[in-house]
Amino acid sequence: MWISVVVLLPLFWKGITGQIPGYSIQVDSNVTVQEGLCVTIPCTFIADNRSLFNNSTGYWIQRWDPFYRYYIAATNDKSSDVKTTNFRLTGNPDNGDCTLTITDARKEDEGRYFYRFEESKNSRVKYSYGYRGPIVITVTDLTEEPIISDPGTLITGIDKTLTCSPPRNCPGTSLYFQWKKSNVADVWKKNLSTVTFTPSRNDHLENITCEMTNAKGKMTRKTILLDVYYSTVAITGEVIEKGINKSNNIIRAEEGSSVIINCSAESGLFLNDTGTDKKNKASQHGTGKELVLKLDNMATERTGVYTCSVMTKKGIKSKNINAIAQPCAHATMDFTIIIGIVIGNIGALVLIFVGTYFFMKKKMENRQLGKPSPDLGKEEPESTYQELKGQKNDVYQSFKMQ
Known part of the structure; x- marks a missing residue:
């Protein structure tokens, strides 16, 4: 998908032989980006001694030698046919801004690029800045590590979310992420840039690693140490x-x-x-x-x-x-047993007291009636004198006579 020089030469004719007064551009001439990552190239320009325009259009063009083929890499003109989707003109040409952003950089993105400006279709202000290629873009192998978000405070039982992202938070889609945890066998989480987990005591002083792999299979990794603690003490x-x-x-x-x-x-x-x-x-x-x-x-x-x-x-x-x-x-003795013994002794004393009281009362009643006491047993026999007195012979008299 390329545009022949025959088509583009009339478009870019003005200014191809060199700089014209009143037209200038400020941009880095050499830019390096790692494969799979991104880069933003700041750029400003002046046309017709001005930096403010209306309904202007900007183009970033890639030039391929030696056949002088040109490809539109990025533009704000939606009707134009562009070669790639990972180049974007992020600057606003109406403000003299020609900033270019490259995402998911690939080896085939390497080359020379120049900027073309057109104020409007009917305007005479049209200019190609350094059509020979003022910018040289180089794509190198992936070596930069991914970035893991700050875990902050890790407390057992409270969920924590971690994010793994490319350097400079590149919005790349060609990168593959996976997670490993030192106390988990093999891969912990696959094809995820963000993971949520619940820290436990087994995670304290363990490692979490994020591995980032680009489309060519080149991988880099980042590891952090987990510091987990209780919010309470057991x-x-x-x-x-x-x-x-x-x-x-x-x-x-x-x-x-x-x-x-x-x-x-x-x-x-x-x-x-x-x-x-x-x-x-x-x-x-x-x-x-x-x-x-x-x-x-x-x-x-x-x-x-x-x-x-x-x-x-x-x-x-x-x-x-x-x-x-x-x-x-x-x-010691069980308290209930002690209470039982005390109550038993008190009961026994009460019974003895009551029994003695009634026994003595009965005895006094019998004496008043002339009855023998119930505790004397059998009746006593009359005295010997009475027995002798009742006999026919007076024993006393008999003793006296003798």
Whole structure:
């Protein structure tokens, strides 16, 4: 698709022999762009000593030697036949602007280009600026890395979107993107320039890589490091021996038992006093993601609230757990049993008192009626004197006579 010199020579005749006073152009003479990427070439011009026009038309023409063939690469004239679709006249000729933009650069785009201006069909102001080719465009292999958008703050459980784009945000369509993550086998996401994922604790200090490939198979890549952290801190407790119970953030342990308190965070710096048992110098150790506090020989004076604090990008995050020491089960008696025993003893005393009262009352009533007491058993026999008195022979008299 080319236009012969026979057709174009009348169009470009004026000005082909050199610059004419009042006509000038400002543009880089040598431009380099990588294959698959883009470039914008700033350009301004003056025609007839002016830079403001009406209904003007601009053309970027590619010249091929040695046959003097010319191709229209870009124009604002919609009726013109253009050779390529990746060249655009982004400047407005009415304002003296001849800026050219190239996207999805290809090796065949290399060559010499010049600018042609026409104020209007009926105007005498028409000029070709350096028809021999004032601009030389060179297309090189792809070497520039893609750009990954700033991940910002990564918090577990909160979605994050990343975008991979060519340098200078070129609107290229011939580029192919794919993503890799160091904790995911093979390719993570294919043929996507934008990905959305939910960070987790497994993503902390892992890598994400975007690979950019052009139409010729040339690939470059960009890698970023993920820094993921919790918006809160997790703290848990465990009774190693003689445990009583655990509910929410409360641990109850028998005296003399051992308790472990574990504090974890995705990232950040544990503060020096985190979880410290200042009274009893409990042992403390940890790694980059957790801190462990061990309370041996749990005692009443160790009862209290233990706090784990972590310094993160958003400030200090803290979490509490309450450890309570209780007396040993074998040294105490269940409260309900004690209450039962007390009530039983009181009941027994009441019964004894009531029984004694009624017994004594009955005995007093019997004495008043002349009845033998119910507790004397059988009736006593009359005295010996009465028995003797009732006999026919007077024993006393018999003794007296003797």
